[in-house]
Amino acid sequence: MLSIVNDHNYQIDWLRRDLLKIFRLTKIKVLKPEQKNVSVGLLFSNKEEILHLNKKYRNKDFPTDVLSFHSDPEIDKNYLGDIVICYQICQEQSVKYEHSLRREFSFLFLHGLLHLIGYDHEEKGEEKIMFSLQDEILNELNIKR
Numbered sequence: 363m364l365s366i367v368n369d370h371n372y373q374i375d376w377l378r379r380d381l382l383k384i385f386r387l388t389k390i391k392v393l394k395p396e397q398k399n400v401s402v403g404l405l406f407s408n409k410e411e412i413l414h415l416n417k418k419y420r421n422k423d424f425p426t427d428v429l430s431f432h433s434d435p436e437i438d439k440n441y442l443g444d445i446v447i448c449y450q451i452c453q454e455q456s457v458k459y460e461h462s463l464r465r466e467f468s469f470l471f472l473h474g475l476l477h478l479i480g481y482d483h484e485e486k487g488e489e490k491i492m493f494s495l496q497d498e499i500l501n502e503l504n505i506k507r
Contacts, residue, residue, distance in 0.1 A: 363401035372406050372449045377467050383503050384472050391499065392479055402478060403444040404471065412448040427451045428470040430477035445474035461507045468505045472496050 364385045368374055381404065389398055407415075413425040420429075425448060433443040447470050456466040476492055483489035500506070 365401065365403045367403065367405045370406060370408060370449065374406065374467075377464065380464060380468050380503070380505065381471055384468055384499065384505075385475065387499055387503060388472065388475055388479070392476075392495070400440050400442050402442050402475060404474075405444060405446045406449050407446050409448055409450050412446060412451070415446060425451060427455060428474045430474040432478060442475075442478040445471060445478065447471065447474070459507075465500070465505055465507055468500060468503075469496065472499060 409425040416422045416426050427448055429446045431444045433441045452466050456463045481492040483492045
């Protein structure tokens with residue numbers, strides 16, 4: 363299940379279908395059958411909120427595009443955690459990278475989701491695996507640059 367929180371009333375109705383498709387396909391491609399019943403929370407934030415979270419939890423004093431917060435499997439093994447996407451930074455990056463807002467939101471959501479599942483990109487080998495999987499999923503859903 364994907365729970366979306368949009369306290370700022372950003373216009374995201376057009377995006378919900380893509381997010382659900384990404385969530386479903388990612389579960390099919392990377393999770394074991396016994397893990398398929400997982401859920402994730404998605405929160406759309408503004409720059410001030412994500413700056414606060416980035417400072418508090420990562421000790422980074424700048425706003426970022428996406429953050430992932432793992433849940434405690436001891437409390438609920440089916441709840442992977444929460445993804446926070448900064449709506450304004452997403453808009454800015456879609457212009458900067460010259461692709462659609464749809465592509466940027468989809469990429470950031472998938473990126474955060476893969477972090478919750480356990481993927482990382484701190485090392486070159488990990489980065490190659492994670493980014494290849496991101497490209498594979500987005501291409502399969504025809505969400506192109």
